[in-house]
Amino acid sequence: MKQTNVDPRAVKPRARGPSAAVMRLMRKMGVMPKISPTERQALEAGHVWIDGDLFAGKANFKSLMSQPYNKLSDREQAFLDGPVMELCRLIPAWEINQTRHVSDEVLAFIKAKGFMGMLIPQEYGGLGFSWLAISTVLQTLNQVSVGAATFVTIANSLSAAELIKHYGTQAQKDFYLPRLASGEMVPCFGLTEPKAGSDAASMEASGHVFRDNDGVVKISLNFEKRYMTLGPVADLTTLACQLFDPGHLLGRVDEKGQPVSDIGITCVLLHKGTPGFTSGEHHMPIGDAFYNGPLHGKEVVVSLDNIIGGVEGAGLGWRMLMEQLAGGRAISLPAGAMAGMNLATTATGAYSMVRRQFNMPIGVMDGIAEKVAFINAMTYMMEAARVGVCSAIDDGVKPPVTSGALKLISTEVGAQAVIAGMDVMAGAGVMQGPSNILGRLYTSLPVGKTVEGASIMTRTMLTYGQGAVRCHPYALRIVKALEADEPAAFRNSLLGWVGHIVLGVGRTARLDVLRGRTGGIPAGVAPQTHTYYRRLAWAAARFGKLTDLALLTMGAKLKVLGMLSGRFTDAFTWMLLAEMALLRFEREGRRQEDLPLLAYSCEYALQRVQEAFEGIYSNWDAPVVGFFMRAVGKQMLRLNSLSHGPSDKLTKKAAATTQTYNEQFLRLNEGTFFPSEDKLGLGRLLKAFRLETESRPVIAKIVKAQKAKTLRRSDIRPALVNDALAGGVIDSAEAQLLHDAYQAMSDAITVDTFEPDQYFL
Ligand SMILES: Cc1cc2nc3c(=O)[nH]c(=O)nc-3n(C[C@H](O)[C@H](O)[C@H](O)COP(=O)(O)OP(=O)(O)OC[C@H]3O[C@@H](n4cnc5c(N)ncnc54)[C@H](O)[C@@H]3O)c2cc1C
Known part of the structure; x- marks a missing residue:
């Protein structure tokens, strides 16, 4: 790494010829954004990944499908199943929350088991884990206690160890890394x-x-x-x-x-x-x-x-x-956001079936199913992005635009998912105490949005601002040629860009008319998912053309048009998320029972892309072009929409994926720490949910008898169960199961109470 303090134009004779004249004109008109030295270092950091295809307007599904979607190594999985689970059981979450003190016992365990040195190579005493493993550990620990997890998060993100590992002198590596790995030095x-x-x-x-x-x-x-x-x-x-x-x-x-x-x-x-x-x-x-x-x-x-x-x-x-x-933004904050999403998925699916009102589980009511489906699908899609991006980073790619976008969207959507979960739990979500499952994470939501690039700036300035220059196939080359006063390089890049625009306009028009039908579907992917590839290819083509148009008509002004830039960020981010969900679906072996989650994710993402495009067309801030975009373009866009969002039928199917305690529920919730069933909060809820699922066939017998009017109408409560037993509707083992389920469900919906001396500090 070398620093340059000199403007190259200052030491070169002024360029001449037609290209040089166009260069001067472009500079004068401010067609290309000016880049400050610190922006330049940000722009030059890391790599262009599959995000570059979206900015080029050509979703490359072949490349997407060749991306890694890794699993933990045996050593990493053993760490997760062993020390991580042990630590989760050891952490007194409510006590830490109340006393604000992480006990010496917890801290000693964290240090002794190597949590502080997950990113440090084994030769320096660390665990030498992949980013996927580090992210998975953080995801699990944050569910239990942010306070305890913070030690692990800071040690394993952008702090001393990471910087010394990459840039430290040998003496610094030898001295600091072993001490940081053992936790002797807290960074x-x-x-x-x-x-x-x-x-x-x-x-x-x-x-x-x-x-x-x-x-x-x-x-x-x-x-x-x-x-x-x-x-x-x-x-x-x-x-x-x-x-x-x-x-x-x-x-x-x-x-x-x-x-x-x-x-x-x-x-x-x-x-x-x-x-x-x-x-x-x-x-x-x-x-x-x-x-x-x-x-x-x-x-x-x-x-x-x-x-x-x-x-x-x-x-x-x-x-x-x-x-x-450039890579780091995709690790700790998305892992923290996933912690909330995992908990929301597990708890809300379960609670929606355990909590009964109006003689039925609240989860069968449309309004509740709508929230459960949203939480489930967003968690499916965000987990896909977490694993996909961590895998790419482990493969040596550092994609700053994607990392920033993932940090932004995971903390935003993570917050929405937790809030949706709180809505479903209503009073039980609001009453604080050791039984509350989401409350502590809910109150932490603004933190994730603030750190490592506050959300508003990341959305309205950084992501699209960097992407349009960095990921665009020609923008950075042109900016560099303009800055270096290189007419030949400028001419080649400009001609390349013109060709790219001409081809792109034709491609976008064709995809518009055919609703993405010639977009190219990767070989062998599930037939039910073809529609999403088509519409994504179509969306990407439009995104690429709008980016070209924005650079041409607004250029340097884009930097201050944060609202417009934010809509571009939205379109980019939701396309990327849909791509990640498609990759996950294929890599997990196309599980048919997960199709509703994939379908909801893609429809939702495409709807958000559509909204972003409509906002862009409505607010195009350039003379003439802006008028046509508002007067004609927007109407065409609305008539030929990418998606109207998930249908009600699809929403109900997506909700159902976590409303039965079965293999799918357990698999989709693999990222959640399951406490033992006697533990207040999630433990008790999971027990109630398991028993509720087991007792469904028995409940069906009771409902049938009620419909036949051989049993009185009432909710499934002990007296009714006794009547059903006496009336021969169910046998004694079934009655016992219902009594157990009833007791577990009562325990699961109990909220904490405090004596005055406990309540007043
Ligand atoms: C809990 C917590 C832990 C933290 N931990 C650390 C740490 O360990 N080490 C460390 O160095 N820092 C840490 N930070 C600092 C964190 O990174 C900063 O809070 C963050 O960079 C934002 O700075 P600020 O809070 O001063 O907000 P401000 O810079 O005052 O921003 C205010 C608002 O303006 C927006 N904004 C600013 N500029 C623009 C722009 N150009 N375009 C659009 N919007 C803009 C921002 O998005 C934000 O919404 C931590 C912060 C918190 C809250």
Whole structure:
């Protein structure tokens, strides 16, 4: 990694000829967005993945179907079945929530079993797990306690270990990695400041290179950081700061040979207890309790060896962060969101059948089924994306646009799913206590939306802004040629783009007329799913053309048109999610019983894409083109819709996939930690659900007798069961089953109560 501080145009003679004239015109008209140095580093980080096909307007299903969709290795699965389950059983979730304290016993177990070093290679004492495994562990732990899971999350995401692993000197690897793996050093990551949140690169934290009295060159740090997760208890902080070398002691020169004093953003390793460095205060984040607080530093002196990567790493901090975030955004936050979605799926399907009102399970009522179906399908689709994207990252791809989109959509839809689950549980969802299943995660929902790129900015600026330049087949090449003043490269890219547009317009028109029929269906996929491939190909073609048109007619203005950009992000994200769901369906062997989930997912996703397109057409902010898009385009779009969303019939089928305690319910809920059946909350609910499912044939006998008027009408309560037994409608074993189910269902719907001395703090 090398830094360039010089504008190439400043050292080159001015280009001449027709291409150069067009270049000058394009620059003057602002056709292409200007890119700042920090944006450039973000753009250059990572890779273009299958997301590039969508921006090119040509969904490449052959490539999609060749993507990995991995499983955990035997070693990783054994860790999940062993230490992870053990830890879940050990964690006193409600107690942590109340006391805000993660006990020494829990922390000791986390450290002893290697949870803190999952990403650290085995040769350094870590577990050397894949990202898929790390994400799966985080997904499970977050369901039980965000507070305890936070230790594992921070240690295994963007903090010291990840950065040292990739950029550290050998001495740093040898010293820090074993200590981080064992948990001897608890890390935290220090980027955010009061004045630098979303605009993190504008940080004021500074490091000044100076020669100390002992003659050794060192760094003096001054900083005020806030929102540091694990900050109050961390032993090792990765501090991001602006590094200055006023005395040119590092000997850095630019391309012209001039000494450089503004070195740039640098990541420095900072030990707890270093004079001038104070930590220990707590913020009180909303939701499930976890440790978070500010860090203060005044003239904190550290060695140059504390720079990640040593002196060579000075000034490369932003690039390091962007490169690791390119994949990293797809790991911990989506795993946390999935924790909520998994719990919502398990609990809502079960609760909807265990809870009875109006003499029937609430789950058979349309309004409830609608929510259950939404939760089930979104979980199916989001889990597909989690596994698909983690697998790609494990294969060496780092797709920043997809990672950002996955972080955004998983935290958004995860929140919607948990809220839908709370609606279904109504009072039982609202009353807090150890029996409440979703409440603690519900209160944590805003956290996921805030960290690692707040949702609004990610939707309205980052995802499409980066994608349109980075993933588009020609945009970045043209921008680079314009910046470097390279007429030949510019001409080739521009001609390529023109050809791409011409071919694309024809293809989009054809797909429009034929409703995607010539879009290309990958060989051998399930026939019932052909319609989704067709309509996705059609949607992608339109998306690609709209992107070309946006770049041509709005260009640099796109950066500030956040609402429009946000709709493009929506269209892109839902297409990608539908693709991931299709990949999952194929890779899991086309399970027919899961078809309703796939169908709901695709119809829902295509409906959202349609809505996004309608919004884009209605708000196209360019003269002439905008008028035609509003007056003609929008009407055509509505007449020829991609989808009207899942039908009521499909919705009921999708709801039913989790409303019976059977193989499918257990399989779809493999990502959920099932506590033992005596445990308050989910444990008791699962017991009630199992017994409810077992007693359905017996209940059917009672209902039949009621219809025949040989048994009085009433809900299935003990007195009625006794009457049914006395009347010979059911036998004694069946009566016992109903009594057991009734008791379990009563236990499962019980909410917590507190004595005044427990309630008032
Ligand atoms: C619980 C928690 C834990 C955290 N842990 C850490 C940690 O361990 N280490 C660390 O360094 N940081 C951490 N953070 C900081 C987190 O990454 C920041 O909160 C985040 O970057 C947003 O900064 P901000 O809260 O200051 O919001 P602001 O930057 O003030 O943003 C406010 C709103 O404006 C929007 N916005 C800003 N710019 C734009 C734009 N250009 N276009 C559109 N919308 C925009 C944002 O989306 C947001 O909705 C944590 C935060 C929280 C809440």
